[in-house]
Amino acid sequence: MKHPLRLAINGYGRIGRCVLRALQESALKDSFEVVAINEPADLATMAYLTQFDSTHGIFPGRVEQAGEDLMVNGRRIRVSHSRRPDGVDWAGLGVDMLLECSGQYGSREQLQVFLEAGCPRVLVSHPGGSAADVDYTVVYGINERGLTGSERIVSNASCTTNAIVPVLAELDGAFGVAHAFLTTLHSVMNDQPMIDGYHHSDLRRTRSAMQSIIPVATGLAQGVERLLPRLSGKVQAKAIRVPILNVSAIDLMVKLERDVAADEINALMMDATHRYPGLVSYSFHPHASVDFNHDAHSAIVDGSQTRTNGDGFANLFVWFDNEWGFANRMLDVAKAWSDRIG
Structure with a gap:
């Protein structure tokens, strides 16, 4: 019997905690064992925020402190508090794969430090700054079969890329995509302040997250083109x-290579749910964003919002839980990668 893959989590914020929690609810839970977490915050706060979460509710199990470590459902997880990638003895912990969830390390040079510190392989919870910064970028359901097992640094792309790439791939395969314009409506993130403050070099992100709709920069177009x-x-x-x-959406405007009726697009998206089981969903109900909190799909196409306007123009609306769906994809990619490792 193959032993569970020994995972470590670096950065125990929104995604790091969701990955641990998702593992408890996942069919993959017997495939992995989280053996270490590195997070600068103190242990008492880590345990508290693991057990009680304003977005996803109370943890489905037992969370306890055990000396300087965390106990989750009776399993001990070694906890360290280093602010440097090489400040943890990853090799001594017997880690098979590190999930880098801090968002602090994007370049090849920065990520290489984890390897030099004893991590045999690193799965990154964001896109690399460029394709050269990682060995491979995965959108699960699209290209995970391209993993060979020889990679050392793999990116899980972004939550928005995971949401829109399967939809665009389906549209392009069926009708041809001449042009696409994506507008992401994204829930607040921790690089924004609750009240106006000196939080970011982007002046818009110095403004209160809870009082305004705020445009921000995005690399989504480059992420899509990297995968497609x-x-x-x-x-x-x-x-x-x-x-x-929590919960975000993408308003997708496309110019297709032929005229298509809204019903044709919706039929394609309904069929896509069978080609991407557990990844793409479809609904025609009159939804609000809260309906998709804690939804593990990468994308939920809202058929009630599909529109066409002649000359190949079409508009689709795609919901996704930017935390929970993405955390589940990290586990899917970790499993796909581990299956390729000799």
Whole structure:
């Protein structure tokens, strides 16, 4: 019997805690064992925020402190508090794979430090700054079969890329995508202040997250083109932060290579739920964003919002839980990668 893969989490914020929690609810829970967490915060706060979460509710199990470590459902997780990648003896912990969830390390040079410190492989919870910064970028359901097992640094892309790439791939395969414009309506993130303050070099992000709709920069277009190179030069994107805690959406405008009726697009998206089981969902109900809190799908196409306007123009609306769906994809990619490792 194959032993569970020994995982470590670096950065125990929103995504790090969601990954640990998702593992408890996942069918993959017997495939992994979280053996270490590195997080600068103190242990008491880590335990408290693991047990009680304003977005996803009370932890489905036991969370306790055990000396300087965390006990989750009776399993001890070694806890360290280093602010440097090389400040932890990863090799001594017997880690098979590190999930880098801090968002602090994006370049090849920065991520390489984890390898030099004893991590055999690193799965990053955001896109690399460029394709060269990682060995491979995965959107699960699209290209995970391209993993060979020889990679050392893999990116899980972004929550928005995971949401929109399967939808664009389906549209392009069925109708041809001439151009696409993506507007992400994203819930607030921790790089924004609750009240106006000196939090960011982007002046818009110095403004109160809960009082305004705030445009921010996004690399989504480049992320899409990295996964779907046939759309290179055809994709533009912008992002707007909206004052809710969780669940986001993408308003997708496309120019298709032929005229298509809204019913044709919706039929394609319904069929896609069978091609991407557990990843793409479809609904025609009159939804609000809260309906998708704690939804593990990468994308939920809202068929009630599909529109067409002649000359190949179409508009789709895609919901996604930017925390929970993405955390579950990290586990899916970790499993797909581990299966390729000799």
